[in-house]
Amino acid sequence: MVEAMISKRIKEDFPIFKRKINGRRFIYLDNAATSQKPIQVINAITKFYKFYNANIHRGIYKVAEEATEMYENSKEKVKDFINAKEKAEIVYVRNTTEAINFVALSLGEKVKKGEKIVVSKMEHHSNLVPWQILAKRKKAKLEFVEVKDFEIDINDFEKKVKGAKIVALTHVSNVLGTINDARTLAKIAHENDAYFLLDGAQSVPHMKVDVKKLDCDFLAFSGHKMLAPFGIGVLYGKKEILEEMQPILGGGDMIKECNFLRCSWNELPYKFEAGTQNIGGAIGLSAAIDYLKKLGMEKIQKHEEELTKYALKLLEDEAGVETYGPKKRSGIISFNIKGIHAHDVASFFDKEGIAIRAGHHCAMPLVREVLKQSAVARMSFYFYNFKEDVDTAIEAIRKLKREFSE
Amino acid sequence: MLYAEKLFQRYKKPLFKGKIIKSNKDEEIKIATEENVVCGDRIKVYVKLEKGKVKDAKFEGSGCVISMGSADLLMENIIGKDIKNVRKMKDEDIIKIIGFTPDPARMHCATLALKALRKIL
Numbered sequence: 111m112v113e114a115m116i117s118k119r120i121k122e123d124f125p126i127f128k129r130k131i132n133g134r135r136f137i138y139l140d141n142a143a144t145s146q147k148p149i150q151v152i153n154a155i156t157k158f159y160k161f162y163n164a165n166i167h168r169g170i171y172k173v174a175e176e177a178t179e180m181y182e183n184s185k186e187k188v189k190d191f192i193n194a195k196e197k198a199e200i201v202y203v204r205n206t207t208e209a210i211n212f213v214a215l216s217l218g219e220k221v222k223k224g225e226k227i228v229v230s231k232m233e234h235h236s237n238l239v240p241w242q243i244l245a246k247r248k249k250a251k252l253e254f255v256e257v258k259d260f261e262i263d264i265n266d267f268e269k270k271v272k273g274a275k276i277v278a279l280t281h282v283s284n285v286l287g288t289i290n291d292a293r294t295l296a297k298i299a300h301e302n303d304a305y306f307l308l309d310g311a312q313s314v315p316h317m318k319v320d321v322k323k324l325d326c327d328f329l330a331f332s333g334h335k336m337l338a339p340f341g342i343g344v345l346y347g348k349k350e351i352l353e354e355m356q357p358i359l360g361g362g363d364m365i366k367e368c369n370f371l372r373c374s375w376n377e378l379p380y381k382f383e384a385g386t387q388n389i390g391g392a393i394g395l396s397a398a399i400d401y402l403k404k405l406g407m408e409k410i411q412k413h414e415e416e417l418t419k420y421a422l423k424l425l426e427d428e429a430g431v432e433t434y435g436p437k438k439r440s441g442i443i444s445f446n447i448k449g450i451h452a453h454d455v456a457s458f459f460d461k462e463g464i465a466i467r468a469g470h471h472c473a474m475p476l477v478r479e480v481l482k483q484s485a486v487a488r489m490s491f492y493f494y495n496f497k498e499d500v501d502t503a504i505e506a507i508r509k510l511k512r513e514f515s516e
Numbered sequence: 517m518l519y520a521e522k523l524f525q526r527y528k529k530p531l532f533k534g535k536i537i538k539s540n541k542d543e544e545i546k547i548a549t550e551e552n553v554v555c556g557d558r559i560k561v562y563v564k565l566e567k568g569k570v571k572d573a574k575f576e577g578s579g580c581v582i583s584m585g586s587a588d589l590l591m592e593n594i595i596g597k598d599i600k601n602v603r604k605m606k607d608e609d610i611i612k613i614i615g616f617t618p619d620p621a622r623m624h625c626a627t628l629a630l631k632a633l634r635k636i637l
Contacts, residue, residue, distance in 0.1 A: 453582075457518060
């Protein structure tokens with residue numbers, strides 16, 4: 111049923127899948143790290159550099175005006191994609207990490223000594239380290255919401271959120287696949303007068319994320335995990351909050367008027383975009399959104415849900431395999447095979463032409479202190495994965511177990 | 517075969533896994549730990565030194581085939597050697613000892629035990 115929804119022919123859009131790895135079909139199950147790029151996105155970027163290459167916002171000539179229009183269109187698309195109120199709320203950055211650091215540096219200025227910042231124990235380092243740095247800089251307190259049965263412990267959150275200035279939580283865990291109830295978490299944060307930042311790195315590429323519905327103050331996500339090139343990411347912020355924030359980078363295009371002593375800032379979002387932007391990246395992101403919209407986010411989510419259910423069932427039936435995460439989750443499955451190190455699993459998978467990730471997945475405290483593992487192997491899906499990819503992975507696990515038991 | 521046979525066999529049946537405990541106060545025993553932050557492997561090496569030579573070597577730890585197999589083969593290799601020669605050992609020497617060239621991303625697994633030794637020799 112699922113496979114009738116998204117045709118296997120979709121793989122033809124992705125040139126990389128023509129490659130053979132160790133003589134085998136390339137099976138890519140590391141989508142939580144980055145996605146593959148369809149030819150439509152690659153062509154859009156190539157077309158820009160071939161025919162429209164110019165710097166934006168300044169040139170009084172046709173090509174520059176076209177490039178500016180393409181850049182602005184890209185923002186318009188991002189705005190619609192996440193249902194933001196206005197384009198002014200969309201700031202381009204390099205990636206999720208940069209977006210979160212941005213907020214920690216700029217909004218972080220409002221944090222006073224002894225005030226509280228709250229994150230959870232399931233955060234990626236990108237939503238942990240910027241807050242550690244801020245807490246140290248401002249002599250603020252950093253508190254961690256417990257993870258219980260692979261979910262954010264909502265009772266613990268309700269306790270810890272009291273008196274918090276900033277709450278920063280992930281929408282989908284990159285290790286557990288847990289989909290957090292962002293709407294409820296945002297509501298509780300706001301009831302306690304805290305700002306709420308949502309790390310959307312693992313959610314925006316895979317499901318419909320609506321910032322109005324979720325009522326998050328900030329949303330951070332990366333283009334490269336959603337078909338776009340590396341180096342383009344998004345910081346969404348509510349306009350009224352962005353208005354009160356100070357820029358963290360100074361330079362060209364972010365000022366309105368400037369004399370030798372002081373400047374006034376440009377309007378949103380440009381006051382946060384100093385210097386020449388990743389214009390080619392923005393155009394790639396625009397093409398990526400077109401692709402995703404054409405396919406349909408609901409269809410993508412449904413496809414991945416079914417595939418994840420299928421994979422989980424097979425993995426759970428496999429002797430010696432342990433999986434980590436809640437029953438209902440996104441297309442991320444972390445697992446270990448008893449007596450075999452995750453890196454040996456990944457190396458063996460590679461020989462079979464399957465790309466997976468192994469290690470602590472940039473969530474070292476979660477893997478070590480919550481899961482009590484030194485490393486875990488992880489397969490993560492996107493809409494171009496099908497049951498046959500999962501079957502090949504399961505077959506690889508069986509072969510590996512045989513090799514280690516001999 | 518995923519790795520070299522020799523390496524894989526030593527991972528499954530290590531010959532130099534264990535502790536070295538001081539049996540009298542004159543014995544010179546050095547211990548070092550090393551951790552691989554990328555994959556979480558941890559190792560503890562023990563060496564007994566005598567007259568400028570490695571008299572005995574053992575290791576404890578948990579990790580992947582490459583890190584644990586390499587550690588076992590390295591311990592075997594250094595026993596009886598002059599300390600100054602062990603000190604000179606390079607990452608490339610590990611490749612010779614284990615009979616296998618790891619992918620670049622796994623090289624750090626192979627050199628884990630050597631890194632620990634460098635702390636004490």
